[in-house]
Amino acid sequence: MENNSKKFYERRSIRLPDYDYTQESLYYITLCCQHRLKLFGEVVNSELMPNAAGKMVEEEWKALTTRFPEIRLHAYVVMPNHFHAIVEMCSTEQMDSKNEKSPTLGNVIAGFKSIVTVNYIRGVKELGWQPFDKKVWQRNYWEHIIRNDQAYQKITDYIIENPIYWKEDDLYT
Template sequence: MDFEPEKHHRHSIRVQGYDYNQGLFFLTLCTYQREHLFGEIVNNEIRLNRFGEIVLETWEWLSVKYTFVELDMCVVMPNHFHGILHLKGTDIEPSKPNLKTLGSIVGVLKTVSTKKINLIRNSPVTPIWQRNYYEHIVRNDNDLDRIREYIANNPATWETDLNNNWQK
């Protein structure tokens, strides 16, 4: 019996009926083909290269550019990024309806960082990020504390991280 897995049938992990225009979210974005682009782990600490610095600068720029975005902890790893983002729905500017959702903010982060990195690489169409991203709605203070601890410890657990076994 031949079995061919279904292609391009992604199941949404979105919570039905949840307002993704506001809330506290834990994000994970991975590099294209899990390529180690952003630096390296040395003595359980991340040492960002210029590309990793661009990702961090772009993340920090989001709260400057958009009054409805508030940032919490983040970590740029060699081939992925974790961050906690708060979208304050009441402060969203009605004149910018396409920048209201979590997906649109993640899109801005990916687009801006990709353009800056590819400018340095002189390679305007090379992908930096995997399509899509993972998000988790932060539900309470215990959840937030657990996620903050995970982010803080991420570099120290790199040797056992499944993301580390991809491309080096």
């Protein structure tokens, strides 16, 4: 009997194999809007002008520490069609004593993308926000493990200055 179900293609993971994404570390992340749609505002004269959706993204980012007390949020910026941030995965000793599983970086990002999507859909339906094609976010996210203070400072500067260089950004379309 022939299998007529959709063929699923194996996707190669962009995560480091055998790396424990629950361990204490700093991560630089980038999330992009599907089709690079400018859903979160605009940059005018090198200054970010978030719309209501961009403000919602920022609020949900700040609220993540309530849902995931084992993280700390560092520098971040909501750009018109993407989001940059530094996330710190902190000690999970208290959680381990309760036999709870520590969240991975992927769990944190998935939670953030999910709540932003739910709220964005509500904004489209109730507030007239710009519609989108099936997904707010691209399927995955880019991540870099920050290994020293020099890298941390360079990435922090990049995040803070991102609106200044918007028109030269690879994500500017």
